[in-house]
Amino acid sequence: MPDSDSDATGDSGVAEYDVIVLGGGPAGENAAAYAIAGSDRTAAIVEPEKVGGECSYWACIPSKALLRPGHVLAAALGLPGIEAAGPDTAEVLRRRDEFVHAHNGDHDDSSQVEWAAQQGIEVIRGAGRLDGERRVRVGDRVLRARSAVVLATGTHAAVPDVPGLREALPWTSRDATNLREIPKRVIVIGGGVVACEATTWLSALGAEVTVLVRGDRLLTGVEPFAGEYVASALTAQGVQIRFGTRPLRVTRPAAVDHGEGRIHGGAVTVHAQGPDGETTLVADEIVVAAGRVPNTDGIGLDTVGLPGGYVEVDDQLTVSGVPGAWLYAVGDINHRAALTHMGKYQGRVCGDVISARAAGRSLTGPRYRAAADHHAVPQVVFTDPEVAAVGLTADAARKAGHEIRTVELDIAVAGSALARDDYTGRAALVIDNTTDTLLGATFVGPDVGEQLHAATIAVAGRVPLDALWHAVPAFPAISEFWLRLLETDRSSLPSGR
Template sequence: MTETESIAYDVVVLGAGPVGENVADRTRAAGLSTAIVESELVGGECSYWACMPSKALLRPVIARADALRLPGLSQAVQGPLDTPAVLARRDDFTAHWKDDGQVRWVEGIGADLYRGHGRLAGPRTVTVTGADGSVRTLTARHAVAVSTGTRALLPDLPGLAEVQPWTSREATSAKAAPGRLIVVGGGVVATEMATAWQALGSQVTVLVRGKGLLPRMEPFAGELVAEALTDVGVEVRTGTSVESVARENGAVVVVTAAGDRIEADEILFATGRVPHTDDIGLDTVGLEPASWLPVDDSLRVTGTDWLYAVGDVNHRALLTHQGKYQARIAGAAIAARAAGDPVRAEPWGPHTAAADHHAVPQVVFTDPEAAAVGLSLAEAEQAGYRVRAVDVEFSSVAGASLYGDGYKGRARMVVDLEDEVLRGVTFVGPGVGELIHSATVAVAGQVPVSRLWHAVPSYPTISEVWLRLLETYRG
């Protein structure tokens, strides 16, 4: 092992995923010298194993489902998807798991990239161990930003290691569709991958320990998605816990708590995420290894004046777009503190990640899509708001009927009866992912219901669901 001299920067960023890249982009734009450290591919989980490959897999599935609802087109798409072509397009979206383009982007903003395993080695100090064993020491004059994200959580089950289960990484990068696939879990990864692989040729069985799918959304979201999955041949088993797994003659064998035996060719565990902080030197700065990193609204780690935790690693909102939003806030806060300027902490100020508390949007790219922002009815009531839920079926919207025969979906807005603003909105139905930003603006902007009445939706679009919601609320 050889060690070079210490190299000083204004800012050192651990992790070159979209969050770390955006922190570096903002600090470089502010004139701060910045180093980025990455142990895998520049571009991170989202680019190679999550957002981009999963949506590349799902887009042909959703487009075909939309076409099947349209007379005059449905007969042309009755056959199966061309699975090799879909996988090839997925590979293009991941740049075939090569990061040359992302590296050029880092170089273009004027940041320095260090490949290797980065670890904190005391306050404002990061060591980078390269593949050849060489060690570089980087020091940060102003800030170190940890943007190392999360990894899949696998349960402690007998026989699991021998089975070699899929996580989200294998599910999005597989080279062929398994004949039979068991998906364990009921959240976003589970429902999206069940949607994709069933359409690409697998027979999918979903095992959910709880009562239904998408438990963090309004109950009707999971119900409608489960119904649609069942309609296309997925077997959805709720209230089902896995007791053990094994490989027998090449097949995966699952035994449930009820004693049922289920066989498949592969098994995907989509049962949660844990912070990727187990070996980044947290102990050298008085923090617990493998822990989530609590932060204030400027993304600075509690109890420090130099360490930031941005993106999934702080457990505020495990979504790429929220992580990038946090990166913009953190970059602005780091630059302000470096310049000796005041950090403005007022609600919705330039150094405050207020959306993490009040207006987090999410889209689940199943068929139908499920999209939500803000609080569900149950969450709003638990938070102490006096609220009313207003529900509308999309069948009442002319634009939905034009979208395709048999369009099925529902919308809900949760209205604060004291302030008459929206605390949350949920849409379920084909194409609703493109509706959610209008709801995000309404929730984040705390737009009064009386003002929303004058935001006129175009006819005939599915955006007219807003008019139906407001009419229902006014009675």
């Protein structure tokens, strides 16, 4: 339990904890748990919505629950002698609801609160804000941290400043992952991960989807061939992708907020500018997947001399520009790697740093620095086909000054042929010529996300290619493509190297 006493500024009943975390998502949960593990230190998580955060209820978990049935169906239809009907929408949504603990239109976070209690973490409901050094206000309550305050407030969906778009009450990712009814016609704005995944499950559930992409390809953060594979597959499923197209204005006279995941009123009209001029599109719903905005408004950054927006940190997740090494930021809010698993990783590093500083231990050693943020960030896009990537793309590696070579080939091994008759995929490696180690890897194909961790270990551990020759892939597994990549690379090198 926290200590309470009078504060020097006149506040009475100030509750003291060793660690206070603003934000109860996975990053904040990990930071709190690691900071107090194996000690008598105390921690509190301040959360205005649901403990478990965006990932548990509105992002990773529900989106993958919606995507998996389509993947399984495609895999089944890729084999002869198997007939399968389309997904049962009601059952797909029921299973999704089980994962997000949806009951009576809300999400139940009691299991997450119970987990926090088991870790010795107190959950405080409400919107927390900084109030000077080591101080946090939650409504009328004042909290004080003996060791650290951790900012883990995450981000929310951005809605572009397009005339009429906000008034049309578009769906954001929260609506798309928690959909209660399937719009017949959907317009998706964006070409990134959220846009591609939402398009995948909406199409699989029967919606007619049109995607408006400002640029000339999907998934600009990975190797170009990956976006090409996804675009080709979506197009084959009947999705219309309009590249070089941006919305000019949106009208929806009968816009009504019927609740999360429900169609928000009547038809929506989008006037868009494309390569061939202005065009008009009409749909039953519009999904905005155009980036994220940090949840930093109103959290008191100004009280510690910080501007708004994303919060800059060092590799120990300590906030830059705030003296005393007491303020930290983990997860999306620091804009280093906006992925749940990377936020959790940062939370673990942050918690270890807080624990070591509180106990007076040395901070030497790799466990006290978030090194993976710089060169070994893994990501899976759960489209069909999946995209799995880690480390640097070839373009990014060259821009960073590396002398590189690349190897790229189709995934065509015994394991992929046995997996399904229609298996198509591609794999690529980015290799540092100076050290002969991997800088990056990209795989595209069915279920390639399960192949990514081997590449992540190789990139993070800077494993020489000579050593990878002795990591023998099992036969007949799809992972045999690793051997083919190494063979292709060896055959391209001068004799004797």
